[in-house]
Amino acid sequence: MDSNLHSFSRQLIELRIEHADLDATIDRLSEVVPQDELMLRRLKKRRLALRDQIARLVELLDPQEPA
DSSP: OHHHHHHHHHHHHHHHHHHHHHHHHHHHHHHSSSOOHHHHHHHHHHHHHHHHHHHHHHHHHSOOOOO
8 A cells, every 4th residue: 555655646746747847838838929729728638637637646645534
């Protein structure tokens, strides 16, 4: 179980790094004129998917206890 938590923690770190990289890329592309709207939409969709994965991993690593 401990190695499983370690791999989840590692995966969480990697997803957060990828999410931050996507944020920076989206910011840079948003400043370019003309903008590649299709690429921006795809990157934003990927960023949302990463955010969902991060939320699921956070829940696995630190489950909320019922009140």
